[in-house]
Amino acid sequence: MTQTEASSASSAAQPPVPSTGPDGSGQGTVRGRSVVPGVVYAPVTWVTERPELPEPTETVPEDRRDSEFEAFTAAVDTVADRLAARSHNVDGHARQVLEATVAIARDRAWARKVKKSVAAGQTAVYAVRQATEDFIVMFRKAGGVMAERVTDLADVRDRVIAELRGEPEPGIPQVDSPHVLLADDLAPADTATLDPDLIVAVVTEKGGATSHTAIIARQLDIPCVVATGPALQTVTEGTAVVVDGGEGTVETGVDPEEARSRVDAAARFSEKVRSWTGPAQTSDGQRVQLLANVQDGVTAEQAAASVAEGIGLFRTELCFLSETSEPSVDQQAERYAEVFRAFPEGKVVVRTLDAGSDKPVPFVNAEDEDNPALGVRGLRIARGNTQLLERQLDGISRGLELSGRTSSTAQTWVMAPMVATVYEAKWFAQLCHERGLTAGAMIEVPAAALMAEKIMSYLDFVSIGTNDLTQYTMAADRLSSSLAYLTDPWQPAVLHLVHTTCRAGSVTRTAVGVCGEAAADPLLACVLTGLGVNSLSAATPALAAVGAQLGEVDFVTCRNMAAAALNAEGAEEARTAAAAVIGR
Incomplete structure (x- = not known):
C-alpha cells in the first residue's frame, strides 16, 4: 500500500472521541x-496559510479615498462572484454554506464600517481588518452557534484582503x-x-x-x-x-x-452498513427503536427515505431562527404538518422551542445574559411567557389535524427542553394533556436525572439529551475545542446519570430514549442499550451504522459493555473497556 493509497469506511455517524489529557x-x-x-x-x-493581517502604516490622502473604497467594492464583487459560481457546482448544505458566505461578503453593515474607516484615512486593507474584528467581537460575545460563525467572517476577510493585495486566494x-x-x-x-x-x-x-x-x-x-x-x-x-x-x-x-489491515476492516464494516435495512435489534432480538433527528419538512422526508422508523427529535426552534416575529398558530401548524406527513404511521417526537443560549430566536426577545447556557432557555422561557408555549402546543395540535395523522399507530409525542424540577414536569404535562398530547421531557440537566423517578410520575416518556447533559455534568462548554476532552458522553459520570434515568424508567414503566450526539456512536449505542435505553435518535446518515453494530452483539454483551464503561475512571478508559468486551 503506497502512502497515497487511501480508503474510508463510509458511514456518517458522529460518535464522540475518547478523552485524554489537557494537551490532547x-x-x-x-x-x-x-x-x-x-x-x-x-x-x-x-x-x-491565511494572509498576514495588516497594521495601520499610512494615511490615505483625501483625494484617493474614494478610489480606495472602490477598490474594496471591486474586491468584494470578485470574491462574492467567485463563491457564487462555486455554489452552482454543489448542492445540499454545501450550497447553503457558499450562499451564506456570499451574503456575508455583500453585507451592507460591514461595507458601511469599511467605508467609514476609509473616509477617515485608513487603507482599504486595514479597514477590512478592523470592520471584521468589530463583528467578530460581537459574534463571540453572543456565543454558541453565533460564535462558530466567526470562521465564516474571518474567511471572507482573508479572501478580500488577498484580492486587494493581488495575492493568491487562500484555502x-x-x-x-x-x-x-x-x-x-x-x-x-x-x-x-x-x-x-x-x-x-x-x-x-x-x-x-x-x-x-x-x-x-x-x-x-x-x-x-x-x-x-x-x-x-x-x-x-x-x-x-x-x-x-x-x-x-x-x-x-x-x-x-x-494500516492496510485497519483500512480493510473498516471497509468491511462499511459494506455491512450500506446493506443494512433494519429493524434495529441485537443479535438475540432485543429491539431498539431507531429514530431520526430533523428540523423541517425537507429533513423529515430525507429521514423517511432512510432506515429511520420515525422521528425522535423534531427541533422546532430551527424552523424559526430567521423569524423576527412569532409565527401565528396557523403558520406554525403548516410547518409542523410538513414534518408529520413524512411519517404518516411512524412515531414523531416534537421538542418545544429550545430557544436561547446557542440558538437565539429573535421573536423570543430573551435578555442579554452573562452566561446564557445557564440562563433563560428552553422551557424556562415559558415561565415568563406562558402564552408562547401554549400557542406552540396549539400549533402542534392543529398541525396534526392538517397532516391527517389519525391512525392509532401514528404516535405523536411532545417534550419540553431544560426541565429541571418536578414542578416543571407536572406543569408541562398538564398543558399537553389538556390538548390531548402525549407529554415528555428532555433529561439534560443533572437535577432531572437525579429526580427522574418523581419527574416521570407525571410524564409519558423522557428523552436524554446527552450533549447538554454532558456539558452540565462536566461543567464544560460543549462548543469549546479546548474542553473537548471533558465534553465527551463516554464520561462515566454522564453514563451513571443515564443509568439512573433508565432505572427510574424501569420502575415507573416510562419509555427512555436518547436523542443527543451519543446515539450516533455505534459502540456507545450498544452501551446505552445495555443501560436500558429503549430508543436512539440521531442524524439520518448515522442510523445504519448504529443498527449494523447492534445486530452484531447480543443483549447480554450490551449489558457487559455498559458495566465495563460504568466502572471506568475516565472517558477514554470507558470506551476502551467497552470495546474490549467485543474484542476490539
Missing part, C-alpha cells in the same frame, strides 16, 4: 473529537492524489468545495460537532476529526498518517501493513 496528545497519536467515522491512510497536506492546496487535509480551522467555503476523491479525510485544531466543517464532512461522508488542539502542528506536510474518524485520532509512524 499521546506518543505518535494526536487526539481530537470525532465527527465522521472511517479509517484512511494517506499523506497529509496543510491548508494554505485548500491543489493535490493530484488522495491526501488528508489538516487545518487550524477550515473555512466553510473551502469545506463546501472539497473533492472527496482527493481529500479523503479532514482534521482541524479547532471546530466543533455542529460547525460547517462537521456538517459538510458528514454530507460528503469523509472521516473527520476536529478540536485536536495545537498537538496537530506536530504532523508535518507529506507525513503518512492513519486517521480514525470513529476514535478521533491521527496516528503517525504506523506500519503500512497494519
Whole structure:
C-alpha cells in the first residue's frame, strides 16, 4: 500500500472521541473529537496559510479615498462572484454554506464600517481588518452557534484582503492524489468545495460537532476529526498518517501493513452498513427503536427515505431562527404538518422551542445574559411567557389535524427542553394533556436525572439529551475545542446519570430514549442499550451504522459493555473497556 493509497469506511455517524489529557496528545497519536467515522491512510497536506493581517502604516490622502473604497467594492464583487459560481457546482448544505458566505461578503453593515474607516484615512486593507474584528467581537460575545460563525467572517476577510493585495486566494492546496487535509480551522467555503476523491479525510485544531466543517464532512461522508488542539502542528506536510474518524485520532509512524489491515476492516464494516435495512435489534432480538433527528419538512422526508422508523427529535426552534416575529398558530401548524406527513404511521417526537443560549430566536426577545447556557432557555422561557408555549402546543395540535395523522399507530409525542424540577414536569404535562398530547421531557440537566423517578410520575416518556447533559455534568462548554476532552458522553459520570434515568424508567414503566450526539456512536449505542435505553435518535446518515453494530452483539454483551464503561475512571478508559468486551 503506497502512502497515497487511501480508503474510508463510509458511514456518517458522529460518535464522540475518547478523552485524554489537557494537551490532547499521546506518543505518535494526536487526539481530537470525532465527527465522521472511517479509517484512511494517506499523506497529509496543510491548508494554505491565511494572509498576514495588516497594521495601520499610512494615511490615505483625501483625494484617493474614494478610489480606495472602490477598490474594496471591486474586491468584494470578485470574491462574492467567485463563491457564487462555486455554489452552482454543489448542492445540499454545501450550497447553503457558499450562499451564506456570499451574503456575508455583500453585507451592507460591514461595507458601511469599511467605508467609514476609509473616509477617515485608513487603507482599504486595514479597514477590512478592523470592520471584521468589530463583528467578530460581537459574534463571540453572543456565543454558541453565533460564535462558530466567526470562521465564516474571518474567511471572507482573508479572501478580500488577498484580492486587494493581488495575492493568491487562500484555502485548500491543489493535490493530484488522495491526501488528508489538516487545518487550524477550515473555512466553510473551502469545506463546501472539497473533492472527496482527493481529500479523503479532514482534521482541524479547532471546530466543533455542529460547525460547517462537521456538517459538510458528514454530507460528503469523509472521516473527520476536529478540536485536536495545537498537538496537530506536530504532523508535518507529506507525513503518512492513519486517521480514525470513529476514535478521533491521527496516528503517525504506523506500519503500512497494519494500516492496510485497519483500512480493510473498516471497509468491511462499511459494506455491512450500506446493506443494512433494519429493524434495529441485537443479535438475540432485543429491539431498539431507531429514530431520526430533523428540523423541517425537507429533513423529515430525507429521514423517511432512510432506515429511520420515525422521528425522535423534531427541533422546532430551527424552523424559526430567521423569524423576527412569532409565527401565528396557523403558520406554525403548516410547518409542523410538513414534518408529520413524512411519517404518516411512524412515531414523531416534537421538542418545544429550545430557544436561547446557542440558538437565539429573535421573536423570543430573551435578555442579554452573562452566561446564557445557564440562563433563560428552553422551557424556562415559558415561565415568563406562558402564552408562547401554549400557542406552540396549539400549533402542534392543529398541525396534526392538517397532516391527517389519525391512525392509532401514528404516535405523536411532545417534550419540553431544560426541565429541571418536578414542578416543571407536572406543569408541562398538564398543558399537553389538556390538548390531548402525549407529554415528555428532555433529561439534560443533572437535577432531572437525579429526580427522574418523581419527574416521570407525571410524564409519558423522557428523552436524554446527552450533549447538554454532558456539558452540565462536566461543567464544560460543549462548543469549546479546548474542553473537548471533558465534553465527551463516554464520561462515566454522564453514563451513571443515564443509568439512573433508565432505572427510574424501569420502575415507573416510562419509555427512555436518547436523542443527543451519543446515539450516533455505534459502540456507545450498544452501551446505552445495555443501560436500558429503549430508543436512539440521531442524524439520518448515522442510523445504519448504529443498527449494523447492534445486530452484531447480543443483549447480554450490551449489558457487559455498559458495566465495563460504568466502572471506568475516565472517558477514554470507558470506551476502551467497552470495546474490549467485543474484542476490539
